[in-house]
Amino acid sequence: xxxxxxxxxxxxxxxxxxxxxxxxxxxxxxxxxxxxxxxxxxxxxxxxxxxxxxxxxxxxxxxxxxxxxxxxxxxxxxxxxxxxxxxxxxxxxxxxxxxxxxxxxxxxxxxxxxxxxxxxxxxxxxxxxxxxxxxxxxxxxxxxxxxxxxxxxxxxxxxxxxxxxxxxxxxxxxxxxxxxxxxxxxxxxxxxxxxxxxxxxxxxxxxxxxxxxxxxxxxxxxxxxxxxxxxxxxxxxxxxxxxxxxxxxxxxxxxxxxxxxxxxxxxxxxxxxxxxxxxxxxxxxxxxxxxxxxxxxxxxxxxxxxxxxxxxxxxxxxxxxxxxxxxxxxxxxxxxxxxxxxxxxxxxxxxxxxxxxxxxxxxxxxxxxxxxxxxxxxxxxxxxxxxxxxxxxxxxxxxx
Numbered sequence: 001x002x003x004x005x006x007x008x009x010x011x012x013x014x015x016x017x018x019x020x021x022x023x024x025x026x027x028x029x030x031x032x033x034x035x036x037x038x039x040x041x042x043x044x045x046x047x048x049x050x051x052x053x054x055x056x057x058x059x060x061x062x063x064x065x066x067x068x069x070x071x072x073x074x075x076x077x078x079x080x081x082x083x084x085x086x087x088x089x090x091x092x093x094x095x096x097x098x099x100x101x102x103x104x105x106x107x108x109x110x111x112x113x114x115x116x117x118x119x120x121x122x123x124x125x126x127x128x129x130x131x132x133x134x135x136x137x138x139x140x141x142x143x144x145x146x147x148x149x150x151x152x153x154x155x156x157x158x159x160x161x162x163x164x165x166x167x168x169x170x171x172x173x174x175x176x177x178x179x180x181x182x183x184x185x186x187x188x189x190x191x192x193x194x195x196x197x198x199x200x201x202x203x204x205x206x207x208x209x210x211x212x213x214x215x216x217x218x219x220x221x222x223x224x225x226x227x228x229x230x231x232x233x234x235x236x237x238x239x240x241x242x243x244x245x246x247x248x249x250x251x252x253x254x255x256x257x258x259x260x261x262x263x264x265x266x267x268x269x270x271x272x273x274x275x276x277x278x279x280x281x282x283x284x285x286x287x288x289x290x291x292x293x294x295x296x297x298x299x300x301x302x303x304x305x306x307x308x309x310x311x312x313x314x315x316x317x318x319x320x321x322x323x324x325x326x327x328x329x330x331x332x333x334x335x336x337x338x339x340x341x342x343x344x345x346x347x348x349x350x351x352x353x354x355x356x357x358x359x360x361x362x363x364x365x366x367x368x369x370x371x372x373x374x375x376x377x378x379x380x381x382x383x384x385x386x387x388x389x390x391x392x393x394x395x396x397x398x399x400x
Contacts, residue, residue, distance in 0.1 A: 002097045006064065008074045008086050010103030013179025015042040023101040027075070032067045034060070035075035038199070043075060057085070061092035079105035083125045083147055106201045109177040110145045113184070114203050121145055131156045135296030136217055136268040138164055140208040150198040157202060158192035165212030175200040215295075218246075218265040224295065226287045227259035232323050232347065235373045236391045237261055240345045243367075243395040244319040246270035253317045253334065254278065255307045256324020260288030260300060266319070267297035276301045276317075278310045278325075308333040322346040326353040331360050340400035348392045357394040366396035 007026050012018045019027065027033065030048040033040070040050055048071075054060055064072065079102045080086030086100060111118040122137050125147035137144055138161065146157065154173055161169045167190030175183045175197045185194045208214065215224065219238040222231060232240065240262060244252065246269035254263040257277030266275045277300060279285045285302045292300035303310050307322075307330040319342060320334040326346060334344055344366075348354040361368045370392050377386040 002094060004097055004099045005068055006072050006074065006089075006093060006098045007101060008076060008080045008089065008098060009101040010078050010080050010084075010105075011039060011042050011075050012078065012103045013042070013176050013182070016045070018103065018178070020101070026071075026101070027073055029071060030073040031070040032072045033075060034064060034072070039075035039077070048073070057088060058092075061089065064089070065093065077106070078103050078108075082107065082123075083127070104178065106147060106174075106177060107145050110174050110201045110203055113174055113177070114143075114145075114172065116143055116145075116203075126153055126157070130293075130298035131160060132293050132296050132298045135160060135164070135294075136215075138166055138206055139214060140206060140212065142206040144202075144204040144206070146202040146204065148200060148202050151196050151200075154194065154196060154202050155192055157204065158187075158189040161189040161204070161206070165209045166206050167209050168207040170205040170207065172203040173200045174203060177201060217268045220261070220265060220268075220295070222261075225259050225261050225264075225291050227261070227291075228284070228287070230258050230284070230324075232258070232261050233373070233388060233391075236347060236371050236393070237265060239369075239371060239393065240321060240347065241265050241269060243345050243393075244321060244343050246273055247318060248272055250274070250318040251276070251315050253311065253314065253320045253337075255311075255320065255322045255330065255334070256326075257288055257302065258284050258323060260291045260297075260302075262321045262323060263288070263300055264292055264295050264297040266321075267292075267300065268295065274299055274301065274315070276303065276314055278303050278305055278307055280304060280306050311337065318342055320344045326356050328356055328359065331356070335364070335396070335398065338398045340398060342398045344394075344396045344398075346394045348394075349389050354392045357392055360396075361394055364396055366394055369393045369395075 009023050016024055027043055027046055033048040034051045036053050076084050080100050082105050107123045122144045124134050127147045127149050169189040171187055173185040173196040185196050187194055218241045222234050246266050248271045250270050250273045252266045252275040254275055254277045257263055257279040263275035263277045267273045292298055307325050311333055316339055318339055346357055348357050370390055372390040374385040374387045376383045
């Protein structure tokens with residue numbers, strides 16, 4: 001087993017003075033220190049060779065590896081493994097070769113400054129990510145602590161809140177936490193106009209206005225999607241998601257993506273989940289992209305193509321949903337591609353596609369259901385039941 005040679009040290013606004021005795025000694029005795037300009041400035045009295053973060057970051061992994069055999073320290077902000085570079089470094093350097101030295105995280109500082117229990121707060125980041133990713137967490141009385149990109153982030157989040165009826169929400173920018181220049185800027189989303197420093201934590205207390213959009217993570221109403229009528233309806237979609245089982249970092253193939261309803265709900269339901277939508281019609285891909293941004297799933301990846309040809313080379317899926325273009329060939333390709341314990345759910349509304357599912361069920365087993373929904377609709381001055389087209393659903397789990 002390899003011996004540890006790389007030390008990743010969290011450092012705060014109080015610099016070297018805030019480090020433990022062990023971490024301080026490591027930094028003082030380092031031969032090579034890697035970090036951003038801010039980190040180097042916080043440890044300015046150290047004489048080690050200085051290396052700055054490159055772009056793209058992947059180049060840094062090889063740079064760090066090239067110094068193996070020396071006393072190497074990587075400086076990061078706060079907790080190295082909470083939305084920080086520590087997790088990325090672990091993908092390139094074995095865990096046994098690294099020692100982590102955490103400092104108080106921005107989330108810990110922020111919860112204390114706000115007087116919020118950290119266990120009851122959503123901790124999120126928009127640093128290096130589309131701000132729309134926080135939209136699924138908008139709900140009455142929700143509290144969020146957000147790592148931000150720069151000084152523009154509070155204004156962006158304020159706009160997203162206001163557009164969804166959360167204009168009265170309270171925002172607090174907490175800058176330079178724990179340092180001599182710590183500052184706080186407060187306001188409401190609908191009137192936010194503060195100029196703030198680039199480096200800060202954003203605290204948000206969601207307050208719903210009279211027209212606030214209050215949505216579930218999954219089971220979204222059909223009318224929040226832009227669509228052309230070809231959409232997996234709410235009830236069938238909820239049943240499909242229940243069997244697809246969204247998980248953190250999970251990958252979904254959505255074949256016949258349409259307006260993106262299943263793919264978007266998959267990503268809303270699982271943190272850092274990714275959906276890849278296969279859709280041959282440009283108009284529907286455009287709708288799916290617009291829906292993904294509006295509903296908080298901006299990472300949705302859309303592919304112009306049809307299955308099974310468009311599935312070649314895609315990331316191995318945890319789940320597959322087939323809502324269109326059903327064929328035995330596509331089903332077999334998906335069954336082979338799924339990870340162990342992976343799930344496949346397919347929906348059919350035509351007799352021809354239902355026949356394909358019946359054949360797959362007869363050969364592979366799984367579960368078969370027919371979903372029939374009736375909705376109360378006006379009938380003259382009265383109300384009556386209007387049935388939707390029944391959906392045949394086949395669900396299958398890949399055993400290890």
